[in-house]
Structures are given as C-alpha cells and as structure tokens.
Amino acid sequence: LIVCTHDLAVTLTQRPHHLIEYLARMKKRVTFLHLRHLYEQPRDKGSPYIRKKVKIGGVEVRAIFAPFPSPLLNIFRGLCVLLHVLLFDKHRYRVGINQGDPWIGFVFYILRAIGVIERYVYEDLDYNPGGHKNWLFKRITEIAEYYSIKVSDLVICVSLNLLRLRNRWRINRVIYSPNGVHLSLFSRAIKKKAHPPTILYIGSITEYFGLDIAISVLPSLLKKIPEIRLIIAGSGYYLDDLKRIINKYPEIKGHIIFLGRIPHEKIPDLMAESDIGLAIFPPSELMHYACPIKIFEYMAAGLSIITTRGTEAARILKKYSVGLIINYSVENLKEAILKLFMDGCLYKRFSMNSLKFSVKHDWNKIFHDEFKEIESLYLEYVLIHKRTVS
Template structure:
C-alpha cells in the first residue's frame, strides 16, 4: 500500500467518469473498496463542461464559458475520500480522445502535483497522459490500470481519426502501467498480446445487499424486465420484435423497460408501430435504490446483447445483477454473458430471431418450476459476487506489481 506520514496509507485514483451521471459505474465501486482499506483515497473524476438542465444554445455556451473561467474544478471530502472533480473541455472527439486529459493535468490543484503516492490506479484510456505525467513528476511511483472496457469499439471511436486516436490511447494506457486489472478473460488476453506482463482478471460485481431484497415477489402479471441504457447494441428492440409472438401465447404479458438513452425514441416508435402500447412500459432512468420494486414485480431479466466487438470483451454486470436478485435471465450467445449462463444454468441462451426469443420467453413465463430452479441457481452462483469479495485480490495485486 501507499505509505505517507509514517504508517498512514494513501492511494491516488484517477477515472474519466462522471460521478453524478454514472453512480453505479465499476470504478466508483473500486473507489469505495479502496476507501475501506486505505486511510485516504484521493479521487480525481470528471464532469461535463455544462452538465445542467436543458437550456438554449446561447445560454449553454455562456454557462460553459463561465464554468471554464470560474468553476473548472471542485474539491470536497466525503469521509476519507478527497474528491477532485475536473470539468472536461468540449473538444472534437478526435482531440478529446487524443489529448483531452492534458487539460485535466493543467486543472489539477498545485498541492496534488507536489504529493507522493506509492500507487495510482486509473481507468479509461483518456487518462493515459495525465497519469503518465504524474509518474514522471514523481507524484505516483507505480501505475495500475483498471481495464474496465474495450473502448475503441464504443461510440466515442466513431470516425477513423477518432477510432485511431482512442485505439492508440487505450494501448498506451495499458502498456505504460506496471499492472493491469482486466474486467474479462478476453480483454486480459488482448492486453497480453499487446505486451502487458502483469495482468489479473477481476470481473464486475454487484451490490449484493441492495439486490437480495428484490427476491421477495409482489403480485404482478407475467413480466419481462430490462434495466439499463437504451442504446442499439443492448437489443431491447429484439425483445419488442418478439413480443407480439409472446402475446399470442400469453395475452397479459408485460415488458417493463427501466432506463434511458439515445435509442429510447426509436424504441417507443417501434412499440407503437407493433401495437404494443398496452404491453410495454417505458419507465425512464431510476436511481439504483429504486430498482428493487421493479425486480419484485418481474419474472425474467432480459439482456439480448447484439454482436458487437466491445460486448465480446465486456463483463456482464446487468446479467449478474439480475441473477443476484433471483431473476432468471434471457440472453444471447456472446462473450462472458454466454459463459456465465452456461456455468450457472440460470437462464436461457437464444439466437437473435423473434421466433427463438419468443419461444424462450414463453417457456420461462409459463413454467413456474423452471423459473424457480433457474432463480435458485442464479442466487447460488452470485452469492460471492459482491463487490467487496470480487475486488479482494486487487489489494495483493497492487502490492506485488
């Protein structure tokens, strides 16, 4: 561990993620875990340049400009975590991916650049430069990269220049580190191919205490549930395409969608076009603490991932959260999601056709005994999936790299 002021332990953590926008992101669980084992965590995160309620373009530009001048950085302490939040500049995606974190380094408080930490843990490839600079300055003796995703395949990599910048930046983030904590076995294999020698696999966990209460069911109609971001890759449209077939067999079936995103309008239009207004509920984004009530009134968790490169490398937090809550899972054959369901026997794996999805959904909704068995298997499989248990090997890894 990092030693400072005698026996007092401290660690520096840098993540390119917004605390307010993504409170359930893996990296915040990493910070909470470290806070339980270190005397102090200094946590640098980012926020959008504006980040307020919808306003006119001119007002937004003026407010963003004022934020750059007067509110570019915020600091506060929460128990033993010292938060430093830096507003990101609104740059073209290519420049943001290539060098946006040079701005972060510029805005960091002067006192931090004079500190000394044994270890800096960082996440997101867009933090590769700032962490490299801090090591060269002597602020961090060694770097550990939390390899939480395969970023070049995400929307941030749209366009050839942006993709090239992010691919190069991610590789630099991994290869400059003394150790890499990869979220999945395929991602760890990729890092080893890139020349990283010290790699450990730490999958995503769950907040088990928050989910065990969801296992007590409340009266409800036959219900399929999706919780998460509404983007094209997550396959919510596949469930909508299959729902008319499900409704033929189970007329009172209901599909509850909890979440938001840029694909929501298209999904709502599809539901209307298919005549599903009375069978589908779009509930919007909800705080993590409110999800229990939705899970208690559901029978099956839906995670119909499409064939996308980043999903191949991902660790399926959504699937594990469904399972920890005692929900059987309906998912597709890709990456770690397929592996988890095969290992646990906690749900159905399907092809991406309306007929296959509908057949599996009907099977799950009509067979109470099968659902009960899958739920039991799911709970058993995730009994050690709490973040504190999953992240425990990180402490030894930090000390030995």
C-alpha cells in the same frame, strides 16, 4: 489517486461508484477525480457527486471541468487531468489508477516519471475501440489504448475476453477482477411480490442493448401470454427510436413501462416484481468484451436471464447455468421467453443457481482481492527501490 473520465453524477451506478463506497468503508485515503463536461446533461440531483468536491469517508471526490467528449478532443481530457494534478494537488501517491480511459494513459506515465505516483494501474473496463464506427477513430483509439496499457505496471481486466486479448499483447502483469453486485442490497429482491409475467431491462438505453427486438417481440408474446409486460428502467439517447418502434404496434402500448432513471437502491424493489432479466446485445466488438453489471444484479435477485452468443455475458450464463443463450433475433428471443415462462422446472433451476452463484461476485470480495494485488505491486516496488538505493 484514481481517475474516472465520466461524470459520476450523470452515469448510472457503475464500478467507480461501487469502488468509492468500498474504499470509504475500508477507511482508505484516496483522491478520486472525475470529469464534468462543459455542456448540459441531466444530472442526478440526489447524487453526492453533483458537488464539485465531496468527502466520503477517507475518499475525496473532485469534479474536473473538461471539454466536450468528442473523439477530436479526447486528448484534452488528459491535459485537464494533468494540469489539475500539477497545479492544485500537492500530494504524492503510492499508486495511480486509470479507470479504463486510453486517452489519459500518458498522464499517468508523466506523473510516474516525475514522482507524483510510484506505480500505475490500468483498470481495463471496456474494449474502447469497439465503441467507434468510424475506422479512423477506431484505429487511433486502438493505438491510444495499446500504449496506455503497455506502459502500466498492472492491468486489471473485468472480463476474461479482455484478459485473453491483453495476454496476446504480452502485457507483463494482468489479473482478472470481474464486476459484481451489492449483495446485502439486492437480497431484498429475493422476496417476490405479486405481479404479472414481467421481463425487465435495467441500464443505459442505447443501440448496443437489444431493446429494439425486445419491443418488437411483444406482439407475438401477447398472443401466448396476454398479461405479459416489459419494464425498461434507465435513460439514454436511443429512447426516441424505441418510441417510434412502439408506435408501429398499438396493441403493446399498455404492456411497456418506461421508468426512466431510478435510484440504484430502489432497483431491488423493481426486481422483486420481475421474472426475466434481459441482457441481449447485437453483435459488436464492444459487447463481446464487456462485463455487464446487470448480469450479477439479476443473479442476486434470483432472476432467470437471457443473453446473446459471443459475449462475456454468455460465458457467465453458461458457467453458472442461470439462463438461456440465444442468437440475436426476434424469433430466438420469443422462443427463449416462452420457454422460461412455460417450463417452471427450468425457470426454478436457473433462479436457484442465480442466487447460489451470485455470492461469488460480492463487491467487497472483488475489491478486497483487487487491492491485495495492488498492495503487492507496491510492496514489490518498495523492495526493488531499496535494493537499488543500497
């Protein structure tokens, strides 16, 4: 049993989507629940998850209707999941996996106590308190996250920064399982098409991803590289704010392309016409612990990458030498972009390293290792249970 509290038909392609594809290929029998909030959102009409229930291989994906995603109503998400499982699901499960929601940890605790699941795994995808600016909501979320993790049998961290944090909490069993990339899909991006100097951003459009300074740097870049362009592919609530910034600089309007949300399978074609992948973040706790999937997709496409200090992304860039790490400022971003476009040898080295080391982050290998650990956890439980009975 796997529970994700995002609507899979709304969010951009993330770890849960890749996990479902992997489990379907491996012919695993899984029930995957995701939440559909009771308000209008732009959903991907082409997504199979638009339906209330869909079967993908051996994976049955069901949408559960839930309240608005307000901090005041977070606890009701868990109640919706619990009621659905108790009233409409007659199965018993070996393992229950919580995909990183601190507000449904109590659900898995109860399901384990009454025998619906036998082991509880917390997949640690983000530092959830880091997403709150209100100190009270942040503190409440910290407590919820702590206990959701503390009562689990296994914690799977997607970043080493998260792993270090959870180890300080003295969690019994914690492993590292980073995000990855669909290598066979992104291999299409290696064969480059003719294009002007291009900076690319792919992902959600929010204040956490540094798009304001990416736009603000363009006027000075145009003086050095007149053909340069910035492509932004994604959607989010911050789009109107970005357009207001663009209106301050009339000269850049023809050099910024907003593509909106594009199908994941078309991203490699876009990367084949790009040179630099952006992953810049203003300083925040949320991004310090986050492991952006875009980093590995940029790498698989052979792009050079720019990211900011003090983040998990910076650790990855430093480890593999696939790009430049900067302080979060317009001036530092300008210098990094010019350096990559002007220094062909440096760019080529980063690009070759990106291709070389992206193979370490193939989703198939990552999920294979992760489920090997989960199977080991369950086998240990079976052995202990047998000894107790005998």
